[in-house]
Amino acid sequence: MPANIPQSAAHAAAPYDALLLYSFGGPNKPEDVVPFLRNVTAGKGIPDERLEEVGEHYYGFGGKSPINEQNLALKAALEAELAERNIDLPVVWGNRNWEPYTNDAVDELEKIGAQRAVALVTSAFSSYSGCRQYREDLAVTLDERGQLGPDGSTGVQFDKIRSYFNHPGFAEANVDAVVEAYADLEANGGSGAAARLVFVTHSIPDTMEAASRVSHATYSQQHLDLAQVVAARVAERLGHEVPWDLAYCSRSGPPSQPWLEPDVNDHLEALAADGVRDVVLSPIGFISDHMEVAYDLDTEALATAKELGVTAVRAGTVGTRAPFVRGLVDLLLERAALARDEPVTEATVGSLPAFRSVCAPGCCLRRDGEPSGIPALCGTDLNS
Numbered sequence: 001m002p003a004n005i006p007q008s009a010a011h012a013a014a015p016y017d018a019l020l021l022y023s024f025g026g027p028n029k030p031e032d033v034v035p036f037l038r039n040v041t042a043g044k045g046i047p048d049e050r051l052e053e054v055g056e057h058y059y060g061f062g063g064k065s066p067i068n069e070q071n072l073a074l075k076a077a078l079e080a081e082l083a084e085r086n087i088d089l090p091v092v093w094g095n096r097n098w099e100p101y102t103n104d105a106v107d108e109l110e111k112i113g114a115q116r117a118v119a120l121v122t123s124a125f126s127s128y129s130g131c132r133q134y135r136e137d138l139a140v141t142l143d144e145r146g147q148l149g150p151d152g153s154t155g156v157q158f159d160k161i162r163s164y165f166n167h168p169g170f171a172e173a174n175v176d177a178v179v180e181a182y183a184d185l186e187a188n189g190g191s192g193a194a195a196r197l198v199f200v201t202h203s204i205p206d207t208m209e210a211a212s213r214v215s216h217a218t219y220s221q222q223h224l225d226l227a228q229v230v231a232a233r234v235a236e237r238l239g240h241e242v243p244w245d246l247a248y249c250s251r252s253g254p255p256s257q258p259w260l261e262p263d264v265n266d267h268l269e270a271l272a273a274d275g276v277r278d279v280v281l282s283p284i285g286f287i288s289d290h291m292e293v294a295y296d297l298d299t300e301a302l303a304t305a306k307e308l309g310v311t312a313v314r315a316g317t318v319g320t321r322a323p324f325v326r327g328l329v330d331l332l333l334e335r336a337a338l339a340r341d342e343p344v345t346e347a348t349v350g351s352l353p354a355f356r357s358v359c360a361p362g363c364c365l366r367r368d369g370e371p372s373g374i375p376a377l378c379g380t381d382l383n384s
């Protein structure tokens, strides 16, 4: 297999010679479900009942999560966009919790002769779950391969693309999806002008929220900032006001542990009690229609709405929408220019600055805000 190494330093993606599409992973068949859940929850104190319940969500979908096919579709879309721009950069796919595992991806990178890869994680927002955990798993994998030196990898070198929740491409793709959802709502007999737009994201423990501040804003503040921009643009496109809220889904952990609220189901109840009859759910916390969306929103939250007599539709995720995919390639080129020490404009929307491309020491610490003691790549600290 020929190594797809850039021909010259003028290559737009230089110094990178590969893109690692780095995701969560999910089961492909019923026998995968339990081992997958063990991988996800190792050492995290999730109660057995919650695990059994989540297992049932997967079995309800034939034991197969949609996430792997969605990542393959995103990989194909990225490859097409790179080809369109004449950027000769191989894309390698790997996951934290299922095949192809991180280690398989590093094998693949070595096989194609990559020396310096840039990682694109499939979480748009910054928190332990969406940022540092990926960086730690990369470091731990390299350590297990005997490739972790005092300052980073002694094998393939890794950098990371910044959290992209406030990149214009992500915002624009979400605006398009929400505008389409308002049309669906009206097609279902609902009233767009009277509707509440409810943005939904993954709940996290309050302690993880507090630790997610990094330099600029916590996980929930990142969502609120983006939601403001998306709702304002949707309002412009629709020509009426768009009142909105932020709610959460997929809470786990013991009941004694506080997580971000309101839960989307409770929120729908509160809205119905206030007389709201029409709702658009926009899962801005997720980049594709994986299990959290397919079960927690499409199955559970839409059933809650129905019981309450609320007309609700679910907006699409950014998936492989063109503004999103183009934005990711723009982010890749921005990261490459930064790595070459060239001046770059880091495009953003909203009131928050671009998040760091090289994570600061102590960024997005463990779920409980304490240092994990686990090394993390793609930052200025290997061990804090």
Ligand SMILES: CC1=C(CCC(=O)O)c2cc3nc(cc4[nH]c(cc5[nH]c(cc1n2)c(C)c5CCC(=O)O)c(CCC(=O)O)c4C)C(CCC(=O)O)=C3C
Residues within 6 Å of the ligand: 024, 025, 026, 027, 037, 040, 041, 044, 046, 050, 051, 054, 065, 066, 067, 122, 123, 124, 127, 129, 130, 202, 203, 204, 205, 208, 250, 251, 252, 253, 285, 286, 287, 290, 291, 292, 367
């Ligand atoms: C912020 C966030 C995202 C969004 C950002 C991103 O996209 O990365 C996300 C995504 C995902 N979460 C996923 C699945 C699961 N998450 C779990 C557990 C947890 N998630 C958490 C947070 C997040 N998770 C947290 C704080 C926990 C508790 C344990 C811990 O502290 O880490 C569990 C264990 C059972 C349960 O408790 O639900 C499962 C099975 C899948 C795959 C879906 C599929 O298979 O299609 C995806 C994309």
Ligand SMILES: [Fe+2]
Residues within 6 Å of the ligand: 202
């Ligand atoms: Fe999760």
